[in-house]
Amino acid sequence: MAAELHADLAFRPVPRDIRLASATNGDEKRHKHSRSSYSEASPLTSRNNSLTFRPAKRPMPSPNKTIAIINASGRQAASLIRVATAVGYHVRAQLRNLEGVVATEVATNPNVTVLRGELYTKERPSETVQVDVTKNGPISGIGVNHALIQELFRGAQLAFINTTFYGDEQRIGEALADAAKRAGIQHYVYSSMPDHHAYNKEWPSLPLWASKHKVEEYVKKIGLPATFVYTGIYNNNFTSLPYPLFCTELQDDGSWIWQAPFHPDAKLPWLDAEHDVGPAILQIFKDGPRKWGAGKRIGLAYEMLSPKEACEVFSRGVGRPVRYIHGPIETKVSIPEGYRCQLEALEELFGLGHDDPAKQPPYFGDAELENTCPRVALELWEGPRGLEEYAREVFPLEEQANGLRWMLDDADDAAATNHQRNGNGGGGGGGGGAAHPHHINGYMTTLAQMAQYSDGEDEDEGLVMRGLKRDDEEWLA
Numbered sequence: 460m461a462a463e464l465h466a467d468l469a470f471r472p473v474p475r476d477i478r479l480a481s482a483t484n485g486d487e488k489r490h491k492h493s494r495s496s497y498s499e500a501s502p503l504t505s506r507n508n509s510l511t512f513r514p515a516k517r518p519m520p521s522p523n524k525t526i527a528i529i530n531a532s533g534r535q536a537a538s539l540i541r542v543a544t545a546v547g548y549h550v551r552a553q554l555r556n557l558e559g560v561v562a563t564e565v566a567t568n569p570n571v572t573v574l575r576g577e578l579y580t581k582e583r584p585s586e587t588v589q590v591d592v593t594k595n596g597p598i599s600g601i602g603v604n605h606a607l608i609q610e611l612f613r614g615a616q617l618a619f620i621n622t623t624f625y626g627d628e629q630r631i632g633e634a635l636a637d638a639a640k641r642a643g644i645q646h647y648v649y650s651s652m653p654d655h656h657a658y659n660k661e662w663p664s665l666p667l668w669a670s671k672h673k674v675e676e677y678v679k680k681i682g683l684p685a686t687f688v689y690t691g692i693y694n695n696n697f698t699s700l701p702y703p704l705f706c707t708e709l710q711d712d713g714s715w716i717w718q719a720p721f722h723p724d725a726k727l728p729w730l731d732a733e734h735d736v737g738p739a740i741l742q743i744f745k746d747g748p749r750k751w752g753a754g755k756r757i758g759l760a761y762e763m764l765s766p767k768e769a770c771e772v773f774s775r776g777v778g779r780p781v782r783y784i785h786g787p788i789e790t791k792v793s794i795p796e797g798y799r800c801q802l803e804a805l806e807e808l809f810g811l812g813h814d815d816p817a818k819q820p821p822y823f824g825d826a827e828l829e830n831t832c833p834r835v836a837l838e839l840w841e842g843p844r845g846l847e848e849y850a851r852e853v854f855p856l857e858e859q860a861n862g863l864r865w866m867l868d869d870a871d872d873a874a875a876t877n878h879q880r881n882g883n884g885g886g887g888g889g890g891g892g893a894a895h896p897h898h899i900n901g902y903m904t905t906l907a908q909m910a911q912y913s914d915g916e917d918e919d920e921g922l923v924m925r926g927l928k929r930d931d932e933e934w935l936a
């Protein structure tokens with residue numbers, strides 16, 4: 460049976476009615492300069508004269524715009540929700556559940572209205588009845604949750620839509636575009652990716668990206684005022700977990716090896732999705748469709764680094780050697796069939812540059828688009844987090860959240876070094892003996908402290924593509 464739109468779909472977690480009376484409200488008729496921001500009792504009131512009048516203290520003026528966002532717990536969407544709501548935008552956010560740190564963060568944000576439910580429906584066909592593909596779609600039993608999608612855009616003027624391969628990505632993408640059109644969305648930003656075959660008939664399509672390209676074509680066809688962003692390789696794809704493509708495999712000597720089919724010297728676009736997608740998309744909305752509409756495409760990447768360069772900066776950040784090996788994708792965990800096909804095609808596509816980096820197809824398909832990186836991205840947002848900073852500040856924390864322990868060895872080493880430097884624990888305040896936390900640098904102190912409280916269980920979940928933090932993140936490219 461089709462999943463239904465539940466009455467509690469529009470879930471408002473906390474009261475949010477904090478809007479102050481406007482200047483036209485009867486309670487608040489005085490001119491904004493008619494009283495000081497200082498209290499009457501303040502000695503500073505005497506400073507208020509016609510030249511120094513200050514307006515009353517008031518909340519930041521709100522843009523009074525609502526953004527419709529799907530997959531709100533995803534890295535791209537959550538990044539936008541953080542920055543947009545911080546400056547007063549309202550968000551209607553689709554979440555499939557309220558579990559997890561990010562979903563909780565989104566659902567408790569006072570500027571967010573949560574629509575809880577999946578974008579697809581599961582209609583399990585009865586075994587005795589012939590499956591009607593015209594009803595059930597190309598993937599038998601999977602439909603589109605039109606009711607939720609229609610509700611998503613109610614009262615919204617803007618939309619940031621990042622579809623994923625769960626369900627039927629093309630049909631969901633088209634249904635979202637149709638509903639946005641009906642709702643009169645003024646600016647629709649779609650997070651797309653290229654179909655390489657559309658740029659060069661000798662290049663294979665990457666199946667999970669090709670459906671995004673089809674959605675992009677559809678959005679253009681129906682005439683939505685739209686911008687398409689192509690996001691670079693996320694910094695936090697890297698992991699020591701044995702996931703294919705971006706696994707930095709830990710070696711006995713503490714170094715890492717990254718093996719992938721990209722030519723060692725061919726440039727690739729990189730992006731810190733959590734840090735930098737939000738501010739860039741917000742700027743696109745602020746500039747509006749006049750600047751970015753009419754189907755413009757933007758390559759959202761802040762660094763163009765070859766795999767060798769990426770390893771160098773990563774190594775500088777994390778303080779351990781990282782070596783690149785140009786080789787096939789190793790799949791050591793069980794992965795979904797769709798992702799396996801994607802990886803096979805990716806190996807074939809980027810294998811085209813095997814002997815010559817100039818022959819490797821551009822990651823974004825279109826060399827012209829890639830040549831605008833990072834210039835255009837920096838026009839939108841000037842404060843990105845590069846791979847080196849990511850590796851230094853965030854990677855160890857994410858690794859530990861995924862159940863890995865190497866950073867604790869680093870913390871022990873750093874503690875031992877300081878211990879020796881300080882004369883066997885005698886220096887710097889606090890009891891003697893073991894390392895003193897204030898002798899260790901920032902994050903290592905935190906990690907060392909966290910280790911004290913960990914239960915010490917080794918959470919070896921075996922060779923399946925699943926980690927503590929990475930549950931269900933199977934589409935790493």
Ligand SMILES: NC(=O)c1ccc[n+]([C@@H]2O[C@H](COP(=O)([O-])OP(=O)(O)OC[C@H]3O[C@@H](n4cnc5c(N)ncnc54)[C@H](OP(=O)(O)O)[C@@H]3O)[C@@H](O)[C@H]2O)c1
Pocket residue numbers: 530531532533534535536555556559562577621622623624625626652667690691692693696732931932934935936
């Ligand atoms: N990684 C990269 O380098 C890269 C680069 C360019 C484009 N992309 C594209 O970005 C998209 C992913 O976006 P993202 O990185 O922002 O998301 P993400 O952080 O990977 O999160 C995935 C989202 O999908 C949801 N999800 C997980 N399992 C699901 C299921 N069974 N059914 C329905 N939804 C499910 C998650 O919801 P829960 O939190 O509830 O699990 C979450 O909202 C993909 O299409 C990918 O191709 C990735």
